[in-house]
């Protein structure tokens with residue numbers, strides 16, 4: 001069983017790395033709605049069979065206009081972190097534009113990883129064709145990305161944040177689009193700054209991919 005050995009208050013504060021922190025609760029609901037609509041736009045553009053040049057040119061101009069309007073506000077600092085409360089009373093930090101689970105990234109799937117009752121973390125996500133590799137299947141690189149995020153989060157919550165030093169993925173069965181993917185990960189053991197973590201993706205209870213990883217915990221600057 002994974003025990004949360006380091007309470008959030010003892011984990012490094014990203015501000016110690018010079019990174020700004022945004023409270024998840026302070027992200028405007030309208031920004032969340034915008035993120036969802038832009039994801040739907042990506043999916044729609046990727047799949048449209050529209051060929052009328054006038055319709056396509058008009059759509060491109062409309063997107064450009066909205067982009068310019070939003071670009072009038074300053075961009076977030078690279079490395080901006082979001083702090084979120086977890087259901088067990090703990091809290092965690094993540095990069096706000098994280099490609100796998102970032103709150104404000106329209107390219108990220110709607111993945112939320114939370115502590116699991118028996119230890120480790122779990123989450124569920126259903127992927128659309130934005131993440132397609134082989135026909136109807138999730139791209140293998142994305143499967144690795146989901147597992148990387150899961151082992152990283154499990155390691156961070158059980159110890160403290162780290163970088164992935166090693167990630168080995170076994171692809172057991174094809175992982176389908178448009179099916180709920182159950183993602184779990186838990187720490188196996190720690191050795192100094194190394195954290196050995198296992199993770200897996202299940203579809204209808206069957207493991208489609210599994211990972212073993214070594215996370216190396218980052219050291220807080222003096």
Ligand SMILES: CCCCC/C=C\C/C=C/C/C=C\C/C=C\CCCC(=O)SCCNC(=O)CCNC(=O)[C@H](O)C(C)(C)COP(=O)(O)OP(=O)(O)OC[C@H]1O[C@@H](n2cnc3c(N)ncnc32)[C@H](O)[C@@H]1OP(=O)(O)O
Pocket residue numbers: 012013014017093094095148149150151152153156161162163164165166191192193194214216218
């Ligand atoms: C920058 C972070 C800011 C933190 C802000 C604060 C809070 C933020 C919290 C948020 C994060 C929470 C959750 C994140 C969830 C998911 C994120 C996904 C994770 C990623 O997407 S991450 C990107 C890909 N990742 C990299 O970009 C790493 C590139 N790499 C390096 O940056 C270095 O390579 C590093 C740091 C790995 C080690 O470098 P180093 O100099 O710090 O440490 P050193 O070399 O001394 O190794 C110490 C011990 O690890 C062993 N070791 C090292 N490498 C190994 C390997 N490959 N295989 C087996 N063992 C290895 C040594 O053998 C020694 O072991 P021993 O103790 O036995 O001697």
